[in-house]
Amino acid sequence: MTARYSFASHEEFLAEFSLEIPENYNFAFDFLDAMARIEPEKIAMVHVDDQGARREYDFGYFAAQSARLANALAARGLARGDRVMLVLHRRVEFWVSMLALHRLGAVAVPSPALLTAKDIQFRVNHAAIKACIVDQGAAARVNEARAACPTLALCVCAADGQAAAPLGWLDYHALAAAAPETFPVPADKPGGDDPLLIFFTSGTTGMPKMVVHTHRYPLGHFVTGVYWHDLRETDLHLTLADTGWGKAVWGKFYGQWMAGAAVFTWDFRGKFEPARLLELLAEHEVTSFCAPPTVYRFLVRQDLSRYDLSALRHCTTAGELLNDSVFHAWKEATGLPIFEGYGQTETVLQIATFPFMTPRPGSIGKPAPGWDIVLLDETGRPCPPGEEGDICVRIDTKRPIGLFTGYLDEPDKTRNAMDHAFYRTGDKAWMDEEGYYWFMGRNDDLIKSSGYRIGPFEVESALVSHPAVVEAAVTGVPDSERGQAVKATVVLAAGFAPSDELTRELQAHVKTVTAPYKYPRVIEYVAELPKTISGKIKRGEIRERDAGS
Secondary structure (H helix, E strand, C coil): CCCCCCCCCHHHHHHHCCCCCCCCCCHHHHHHHHHHHHCCCCEEEEEECCCCCEEEEEHHHHHHHHHHHHHHHHHCCCCCCCEEEEECCCCHHHHHHHHHHHHHCCEEEECCCCCCHHHHHHHHHHHCCCEEEEEHHHHHHHHHHHCCCCCCCEEEEECCCCCCCCCCCEEHHHHHHCCCCCCCCCCCCCCCCCEEEEEECCCCCCCCCEEEEECCHHHHCHHHHHHHCCCCCCCEEEECCCCCCHHHHHHCCHHHHHCCCEEEEECCCCCCCHHHHHHHHHHCCCCEEECCHHHHHHHCCCCHHHCCCCCCCEEEECCCCCCHHHHHHHHHHHCCCEEEEEECCCCCEEEECCCCCCCCCCCCEEECCCCCEEEECCCCCECCCCCCEEEEEECCCCCCCCCCCEECCCHHHHHHHECCCEEEEEEEEEECCCCCEEEEEEHHHCEEECCEEECHHHHHHHHHCCCCEEEEEEEEEEECCCEEEEEEEEEECCCCCCCHHHHHHHHHHHHHHCCHHHCCCEEEECCCCCECCCCCECHHHHHHHHHHC
C-alpha cells in the first residue's frame, strides 16, 4: 500500500504528488500478496447477495483463492497472453478470476451479463478469446455461440449453489478446490508493459472497440481511490457498477484496495431499486459512495429522511454529467456535496473535483496529477478560458499512467485517436478563468443551431429539474431556417401524461433555467430512452430514427 499525503489545494496536489512505478509491476504479486503477508485478515470486501446475505472476505482469502485458480487454469493450458472472457455479475469469483489471470499473465476481458449470444460471438471472434469464465446465467448463451467461435477452447462455469456445471464445461469451484493455494512468482513474471485487460467500449456509435491496458493500469487508479474517493483504511466504499465495464475496476478493485479500504459489493440482479440501495447504505454503514448521475436522480426522488445515512461522508459521480438540481437536492438531504470526475474506458481519472476543492455543480473539476489536459480548437490551437475545444491529453513529454496502448487490431482507429503529441478523447469542454472544466458532450452530440453550438447536457439538466421529467436526451433535428433545431426526447415521471400544455410548460421552464435560445422546439415523449448495455444514452440512435422518419 502506498503512503497517503494530504494536500491543501489543487495547485499543491499537482506540484507535490508523485507516484512510484515499480519495475515490471504486477498487482497480484506486488500488491495483493504483499497485503496478504502483512495483514491477511484485513477485510477486503463486504459482499451482499441478491437475498441480502452478507459475507466478508479478507486479503488472505483473495491471495489463496486466486493462487488456486491460477494453478488450476495453468494445468489446463492457459498461459501468458491468452485472452479470457469473464461474465460473472458482481460475484466474488470475478475478483478471484481477475487476480488469477494477472498471475498467469493472461488477459482478462470483462464482459457484461446482458450480452446476447450474438454479442458473445462477436467479442470472442474479434478478440480471439481462448477461454471464458462465466456464471450459470451466461453459460447457455455461450453454448449458443460456441460452435461459431473456433478459438474458444476452455469454458469454466461458476454454478450457483450445488448446481452442476453444464455438459462440456469445467466446474469453477471443483477446479479451484483441487489446486494448491500458493503460486510462486515465476522467473519471467508477467507485468509492466505486458497486456493486462481488454475492455470493449460501450458502443454508443458503431461497433464497440477493444481497449488494451497494461499491468501499469492499476497504479493509475491510486489517485481514484485515495484522493477522488478520499478513502482511508477504515472506509467501506460502494461504487455501483457492473463488473462487465471499466467503471468496476475504477471503483471496486485496484484504487480502493491500494487505499486500504474495503469494497462493498451489492450483487443485485434484475431491476435497480433505489429504496433498497438506500436501505443497504444505511444498514451496512457505507462511508464512501460513487454512482452515475442517473442513480442519484432516482435516489433524490425517495424520502431520504427515512434512511440513516450518517455513516456516509463522501460522495462521487462519473459516467455522465450531474444535474444542478440533483446536486442541490442530495446536499440538502444529506449535507454532502457530490464530487464529479471524468475519464473514459481508455483512461483512468483524467479530471475531477477533489476533496480539497470546492465543487461547482456541472463542472467536472480540474486535471488529475500526471494528466496534461489541453483544449484544442478545430485548427489545433489551444483554447483560452471560456472557449470550447476538444479535450486532449499531451503525451509527447510524458505518457500518463493508465492511458490505454491502443485499440486492439485497429491501427487506423488508434492513429485517429493518438498521434505523437496528443490523445484526443472525442469529447468537448471549456475551462473557466479559475481552471475548472465544464463538459459539453461528445463531438457528435453537439447541436449547431442558428450559429450557436449547443451541448445537450445543459438542456437535459434544465429539463430534469422539472418535476415531470425523469430522464431526457437532447439531440438536433434538421431545420430549414436554423440548420438544426433542439429536440428533447423525454421520459415522464409517474403521475404526468404527455400534452401540448405540458410541452409548453417544459419549454418555458428551460428558458428560465438556461439561455432561451437553447429551449427544445420539439419534445417527444417516450416510455424509455435507448441505451447501451452499460446504461449510456444512445443519442446517435435517436438521431438515426429521426432522420429516417
